[in-house]
Amino acid sequence: MSALMQATALVGRPVVTLAGDEIGQVKDVVYTVADGRVTGFTLAGRGLLAGPLRRALPWAGVHAVGPDAVMIRDEDVFTDRDELAERTELRDHNLIGGTVLTEGGTALGTVDDVVLDIGASADVVGYRLVTSEAIPPAGRSVLLPLPGKVAASGEALVVPESVAGLVVDDLAEFTAAVRSVRSVPEGERSCA
Template sequence: MNVLMLAGELAKRPVVTLGGEAVGQVKDTVFDAAGARITGFTLAGRGLLAGPLKQSLPWSGVHFLGPDAVMIPSTDVLEDRAAVVARSEAGHGQVRGARVLTDGGLEVGTVLDVVIEGGADGRVVGVHLTTTDALGKKGRKVYLPAQGRLSMTGDTLVVPGHTAGRFTEDLGALAEELLRGPTAGSAPGEGKTL
């Protein structure tokens, strides 16, 4: 498994060609919640007063998402900003601040961020959230694995119910939980103490 990172940490991460040219920096991360993947990035210039760039980076143009930079083969992979944003569900709701429901209708929290796996896939592998009482203690910050289908409608993110009982306290523990694979039938908070 590659390094896990929060999508919110990608803002201002440099975008660099394999030839070493600094193209810009990540402004926003564009998601497809139904596909549980990053579909691209909007970009900004690298200077203090630099604004948004007219071109954006589709995920298909990413060579590798690393801990310190987004690597691309060349500037030829950049596309019009509108085309990159149109590929996603981004216009249908903000992920951060969305309430989190299980597919069984239980509200388990509010999204703080999404966890993505670095590397070449752009997979969303977890959700960082503040909990409701359903997970044992309201207001605790935890991570849920996102194994299975995610759905985003308006201001609601729906996660598989079996993941609600598999929350962790930190990214390292989430990585271990993801390596265990999906486990059906866990009750919310089962085996966990907040």
């Protein structure tokens, strides 16, 4: 069973061991752009004003991502924050605010959030963006299904021309949209 959620909804969620102890809260969702796979979470201490923690949570240490808490087996599952970042090219953090460009060079909007499909693994399946004039009316918040691999940097995300027509308004519509995007054979997709 898996569930769609937005990365920002995970930020601040408490990280709790099965023994019931709170370790901290989710700070950032870390993933590799190449395959869209979530590799783990960086953590902040407990409480609103707590700072970042040295230790980070690799995805392998996650027991379950629930609506109220991220459950972990015990305190032995952590890795060093830098180690997690090294295995990962980019953090979602850096993508937020980046421009979404089509292969034809049209700016569709700016990245506002990342849509994750969380089950046994956690994958990036799309982005939330604030639209430009290319998707009228401009300034609208929409969800963009991710068509497999895309090229991304801290500056921009380059997507196929065709996805502009696939944007949806909410997570309910998103599931169907992702399915239709993924049903396009690999060869018919143009690669950036």
